[in-house]
Structure formats: C-alpha cells, structure tokens
Amino acid sequence: MKLWLALLMILTLCPRLPAEPLIVVDSVAILKAAQSSENPEGLLLKQVLAFYPDSYRTESLSRNRARAWIKTSGNACIPWLKKTAAREQEYLFTLPYMVEDALLLVMLKNSAWHPRLQAMQRAGQLSLHQLLQLPKGPLLGIELNRSYGEQLDLLLSQNRHSRALYTRTSSSEDMGSMLPMLERGFIDGLLEYQKVASRARLEFTYYRIQKAEPVNLVYFACSKGKQGEAVVAGLNQAIRKVSLLPEYQTLVLQGIAPAQQTGALAYWLDQLRSE
Missing domain, CATH: 3.40.190 (D-Maltodextrin-Binding Protein; domain 2)
Incomplete structure (x- = not known):
C-alpha cells in the first residue's frame, strides 16, 4: 500500500511543462545494445525517451568530446551518469531514472x-x-x-x-x-x-x-541555461511517468542483487518524490 501511495504522489507531482528538442550524446552504444535482454540500460533509456514530450535525436561523439560539447550546445544530455558536487557545477541533472547495485x-x-x-x-x-x-x-x-x-x-x-x-x-x-x-x-x-x-x-x-555506495542513482546530465532547464523539465516529466510502469521497475531492478531489490526500489522512488 505504501508503495502505491508513493507512486500516486509521483504522478501528482508530474508537471506539464513546455519542453525543448533534445540531443542525446554518449548514448549510441547504449541504445544499440537495447535489443539484448542482458543490457537493460538501453531499454530503460529508450522507454524514458519514448515519454519525452518533444523530439529527440542522438549524436555520436567520443565521451570526452560529448562532456565538453553539452556545456555549450544548450539542449543536450548524457545518460547513465552519477551526480556529484563537482559535476553539478558543470551540468544540470534530471531526476534519477534508474539505480545500479554497489560497485x-x-x-x-x-x-x-x-x-x-x-x-x-x-x-x-x-x-x-x-x-x-x-x-x-x-x-x-x-x-x-x-x-x-x-x-x-x-x-x-x-x-x-x-x-x-x-x-x-x-x-x-x-x-x-x-x-x-x-x-x-x-x-x-x-x-x-x-x-x-x-x-x-x-x-x-x-x-x-568498504565505502562503496550500496545503491547508485543514475541520472541524465544536461546543458545549463534556459534550453537545458526545459530539457530537464521534459525528462523529469518522462521519468515520473515511466517510473509508474511495473515493467520499467522490473528492468530497473534487473542489475540489483535479489536481497537488495525491495530496498533499492523504495530508495529510488523516494528520491523521485524528494528531489
């Protein structure tokens, strides 16, 4: 019952904000692997993008170039990144769209x-x-x-x-x-x-x-500025919606040890409510 109340709260907090065409970089390899049942990261990314309220396209760039490029592109994001204090100085971050197990x-x-x-x-x-x-x-x-x-x-x-x-x-x-x-x-x-x-x-x-985080939240890191803010708002709307789907939750937990799955799911959903 508590879990369903949490999901309903996430849905009611989902704002309908104007979005912006999105460029997704450092993602081609992840999306290519989406056909594999052993690679849920690509499937999760595709599902989030399917709920994005505007158009999107991918751009093939090396990792280092991509991280430099999104600082000036205005409307680009990199998926599958951890949020750190240092990175928050350079990028805007969405809500966490998935979790990973401990390293x-x-x-x-x-x-x-x-x-x-x-x-x-x-x-x-x-x-x-x-x-x-x-x-x-x-x-x-x-x-x-x-x-x-x-x-x-x-x-x-x-x-x-x-x-x-x-x-x-x-x-x-x-x-x-x-x-x-x-x-x-x-x-x-x-x-x-x-x-x-x-x-x-x-x-x-x-x-x-020791000192490894037991659960790792995973985010999109996006360009700063007004365009980036609109992109983040659109992605957050998509993340809140897709997080309600049982099949999406199953994919999120695919890489989590069975004994940790209940706690990891609750932690992730709590972060969606609180961030």
Whole structure:
C-alpha cells in the first residue's frame, strides 16, 4: 500500500511543462545494445525517451568530446551518469531514472591474488585504502572521467600517485571499457558493476568494497541555461511517468542483487518524490 501511495504522489507531482528538442550524446552504444535482454540500460533509456514530450535525436561523439560539447550546445544530455558536487557545477541533472547495485572489485577467477584478498576481508568487505597501501599489491584500473561515488572518488584522488593504480581517461561510449585490459593481464583488477562485468563472458570473482555506495542513482546530465532547464523539465516529466510502469521497475531492478531489490526500489522512488 505504501508503495502505491508513493507512486500516486509521483504522478501528482508530474508537471506539464513546455519542453525543448533534445540531443542525446554518449548514448549510441547504449541504445544499440537495447535489443539484448542482458543490457537493460538501453531499454530503460529508450522507454524514458519514448515519454519525452518533444523530439529527440542522438549524436555520436567520443565521451570526452560529448562532456565538453553539452556545456555549450544548450539542449543536450548524457545518460547513465552519477551526480556529484563537482559535476553539478558543470551540468544540470534530471531526476534519477534508474539505480545500479554497489560497485565491486572485479578480479579474474584464476588470479593469484585471491588468498591475499580473502585474508584481508572484514565482514565480507575489502578496504580499498588498505589494498592501495600494500607494498606490492595488485594493479587496479581506474577511469579518470568516471565517478565511483563521493567517498571512493576522494580515496582514489588521495591515492592518485599510487603505483597500485593504473589510470586512464576513457573515450569509448561502451560500458566496461577497461575489461579487455583485465582479460589480457595488463591490470589485475578494476571497479565495476557485476552486471556489466559479466557481459565479458569471462570468469570473475567479485569483492565488496568498504565505502562503496550500496545503491547508485543514475541520472541524465544536461546543458545549463534556459534550453537545458526545459530539457530537464521534459525528462523529469518522462521519468515520473515511466517510473509508474511495473515493467520499467522490473528492468530497473534487473542489475540489483535479489536481497537488495525491495530496498533499492523504495530508495529510488523516494528520491523521485524528494528531489
């Protein structure tokens, strides 16, 4: 009953505001994968865009160029981004249109590091800080233009000169762009969502990490300015409507561990009401 009351409240809060033609960037790879049942991100994005109250088109740009381009384009957005204080200085953010599970440390199943990592676990979690302090620890791959959550971002920034970190800026639109480096042995591990890593068709072992956010809200980041405000209003209207659909909620929860799904759904719907 509480869940349905929450959904009705979301619907009543859905304003009918004038929108603006929308350009969606850094999204071609996500939308191409929408046909796969193992890739709900594309299906969720398509459903939100289907409810958008104006026209939209996609623009194929590299990730770095896309993030710079939307700052001046006026009416463009990038999907599947986390909201951070630093990013809010540069972009407008919509309501969260989906949630992801906690980020995990991903290691190849045959990695020689497992005995050491298992010995370091406390209450089923690893301290990334301790891992980075090992004199000769595993080499972890990190994308500089990605947010891993406020606390992990701070930790990684504080250890950015660590020999245990291999950092790069990803220009690819593809999710899990560092997984090929793990497969080839260039790095020993990386931080990724389990559902994304599992698409690589490799055998992995996953470790939960201290300070990783248990549920990650996912947003559109959009151009600032009056056009951007109209785009965000239109997307928020679409997100509120599509969030009421049971099939959309099922897709949202597809990447969440079963034991966390009820809490994740309630948290997401609560954020739709409160933001």
